[in-house]
Amino acid sequence: MTAPDRPAIPADRPAFPGDRVAGRTAVVTGAGNGLGRAITLALVARGARVVAVGRNRERLDAVAADADGLAGGVRVAAADVSDPASVAALTGDLADETVEILVNNAGIPGPVAALVDIAPDEWDEVFATNVRGIYLMCRAFLPGMVERGAGDVINLASVSGKRPLTRRTPYTASKMAVIGLTTTLAYEVGPAGVSVNCLSPGPVQGPRMTRNFTLEAERTGKTYAEAEEAFVSRAALHRMLTAEEVAAAVVAMLHMPGLCAADIDLSAGMVAR
Structure with missing residues (x-):
């Protein structure tokens, strides 16, 4: 795949448009x-x-x-x-x-x-x-x-x-x-x-992490809450996304x-x- 020449930015269009999502x-x-x-x-x-x-x-x-x-x-x-x-x-x-x-x-x-x-x-x-x-x-x-x-x-x-x-x-x-x-x-x-x-x-909060904490609790003998706390305590905000x-x-x-x-x-x- 050969890269073409980069097209020039028209003079009447800002180089950094404000909205790069709408209409795309x-x-x-x-x-x-x-x-x-x-x-x-x-x-x-x-x-x-x-x-x-x-x-x-x-x-x-x-x-x-x-x-x-x-x-x-x-x-x-x-x-x-x-x-x-x-x-x-x-x-x-x-x-x-x-x-x-x-x-x-x-x-x-x-x-x-x-x-x-x-x-x-x-x-x-x-x-x-x-x-x-x-x-x-x-x-x-x-x-x-x-x-x-x-x-x-x-x-x-x-x-x-x-x-x-x-x-x-x-x-x-x-x-x-x-x-x-x-x-x-x-x-x-x-x-x-x-x-x-x-x-x-x-x-990220959701079913996947719930599954992971459940499996970790079963593997280590911890409670679900303890498994979750051990994980989120590593984050500065002390929570998941x-x-x-x-x-x-x-x-x-x-x-x-x-x-x-x-x-x-x-x-x-x-x-x-």
Whole structure:
């Protein structure tokens, strides 16, 4: 993929436009629940047209219903980002869309076990969604951005990719891979005017963390409250994030036109290294 000459900014247009969301089309993966749902609703509320992508059509339809009446609009597209054929079909279905923003949020937590007890299929499943999914989606939608000389890609990683997280090696390894993918890809397409960045959230309130605390309590003999406290006590704000805070960070990153090849920690002050 050859980067074209960067188009000149017209004299009557400011170099740093105030709104970099309204009127643009964004694809958000893993949009059916959790962070993907929150990111979709935040972008729509600010006037973006969002293509909500996920494996569960019913959940995607529910998100679209929640977005009804907001400034932008939602188009639902069922796809499995880990499957090349499914992503190719998605690309064909969206041939009529000019995708200007790609938010690669889809991910799975994977097993909670010692590395020696993790089966190769379990390891591969985590990397197929968390890393290959980003590769396939970027491979599908970056050419159009490069050709137009503009675009934004935000990949969701995790602070867990940068510090020890016991019994979670597939997840943490996959998230560090996302960071490496992001920074290298940014240098490939940056000269064409496409910004690629990474957002690394800390623990977010929701079913996933409830599951983790439950398993940790069972493993250690602690109460659920003790397992949760041991975790959140590492954060300066002494709490977890909300999905809405992560979504707000995505919107903020899109309004930072000089941001490229960055990995931003959003962790309520949890030490990442």
